Amino acid sequence: MHLSITRPSTSDEALALLCGARSELGTYIADRVVTEAHLVTAFAARKRRPEWVWAAVRDDRVVGRAAGYGGADNEQPWIVDLFELGAEPDRVEIMTALLRRAADDLHAGGLEQVELNLHPPADWRENPPPALTGLMTAAEAAGFELLVTRRGFRWTPAAGVPAVRDGRDGLRFEPVSGPGDPALADAYRRTFEGSLDAHTQRSLRTRDAAELAAEELADMVNYAGPSDGWRLAYDGDGALAGLVTGNSGARVVTGYVGVVPEQRGRGYARELLAWMTRWQAEHGADLVFGETDDANVPMGRAFEAVGFVQDSARIDLVSG
Secondary structure (H helix, E strand, C coil): CCCEEECCCCHHHHHHHHCCCCCCCCCHHHHHCCCHHHHHHHHHCCCCCHHHEEEEEECCEEEEEEEEECCCCCCCCCEEEEEECCCCCCHHHHHHHHHHHHHHHHHHCCCCCEEEEECCCCCCCCCCCHHHHHHHHHHHHCCCEEEEEEEEEEECHHHCCCCCCCHHHCCEEEECCCCCCHHHHHHHHHHCCCCCCHHHHHHCCCCCHHHHHHHHHHHHHHHHCCHHHCEEEECCCCCEEEEEEECCCCEEEEEEEEECHHHCCCCHHHHHHHHHHHHHHHCCCCEEEEEEECCCHHHHHHHHHHCCEEEEEEEEEEEC
16 A cells, blocks of 8 residues: 554644544544644643554655554553545545554553544434445454444433422432542442443443542543532432432533432433533533433433534443
8 A cells, every 4th residue: 555654753743644534434523523622722731642643644645644542641642543544546445544553552551442433423324424434444444343322412402401300309419529529439339230321331341430430530520520510319208219410501411310210210310410401501511512422321311301403423332
């Protein structure tokens, strides 16, 4: 192929390699991560780094790109989420080489599992974008396998601020002291039991639940923090019902909605999500984004009940 895989040495070099990339999938997240505004901010915050960037170069032309994203304090990225397949006749083979090199580099750096996140349109099964087909083929050829498919939802003020029940028919929401709050960590750990989340199920095969809860809550600050809006929720009898996390701002995310096993089946996921969405709306949100596994039908129904609309999907593939 007369191809070389380049890894930049500095953030400026990385920006030069990535700026001008196209997502090719046509969804909000896939398009956003290739914008110059996102890239400049992410590199400045160390959520993207030169060592998490790979570019395929042929005859002094960049013909394919991939990049990872993670927490500012993490040694390795959480995910590889930026891709440009390009227009070369052998673009699938080029992306295969890029993803194989990225996985090799990250595994060599100590990352046990390398994860790819693809963000196609909601109807990707019926109408797959050509780039998605190419990316999936390349990922599988590079040794990645499907972990889970997910649904992406959006809420905007046009849907109306959701009502939140109060009194004995509703939940009582209590703030937490931070991601290390022992009550929060214990509640989060308890929601793992019977979880429908594929990532949680996979992690618990080899990880201690309490250790996993602490680690994930610390990481959650990076995308759903700070924790001033995080809440533990209790029913009318004072029993723990679950927890919810999310951040404030104009464009925000639903971080985590979890109900403890003994309280499931009572509509509490909807109540938790409604409270957080109302809190975010009161703090200036004009777009709230949330996701759940396709298999998590109750959470999908909760999103719809609160006024969220599915507008995208996510396909997660893993190596290792």
